[in-house]
Amino acid sequence: MKKVLAFIALIITGALLVYGVKDFPKWADPNQPASLHVSPRYIEHALDETAVPNLVTAVLADYRGFDTMFETAVIFTAGMVVMMILRRPKKW
């Protein structure tokens, strides 16, 4: 019974996600909003503003440095959680 309920919930969630994909811009569409103002801004100004030839690094570490900081924190948290779960004293 539990498995059937879980399966139904899974189907509904999946259907909702697929329904959401319908509104996305087409893949590699040159007129999608992200290609119209965000990407050209980065491509044209990254070298002048950051002195970094690699665009990926410029976006990752400079324009979105705050995002990358919490990615690092997530990795740190993952390691700490693995330690907390697996490293237990035998007598508890």
Place this chain on the structure above:
Amino acid sequence: MVKDIEDIVISTLSRFLIPFMQVFSLYVFAHGHSSPGGGFQGGCIMAAAFILMVIAYDLNEAKRRFREKALLIFCCLGVFIYVGTGFLCLLLGSNFLDYSILSKILPADPIKARYYGMAMIELGVQITVMAIMLSIFLDLVTKGEHEGALEEDV
């Protein structure tokens, strides 16, 4: 718990391979500004070098070279370097992680200072990723029972 198996082919080959992997990891980190690469990738390669050491020799040999205490310190040090760079910018009178202001303490103009600020945070990412990857690997292969993992057998 861990059986000591020595295979001359594997141990000799990894003896040659490990230093090159470590140097390559530093290259990927340092060259991340002008070619594909950066802290995450470099950290993973560095961790892979230590994991190869664990596989080719044994667990205690690798832990003798990289102690548990040092591993924990490195885990925290990377995040500390990253956040510390952010707060350094804040202390010098700019926004959090706005590296241009680092030109006050670095011998570089504001644009070039962004380059060095990014190198600093990539260093932090590299250290954390390397230490955490290795720590998770050690925990998973030994169910968290490797030497020095618990307070009581330090």
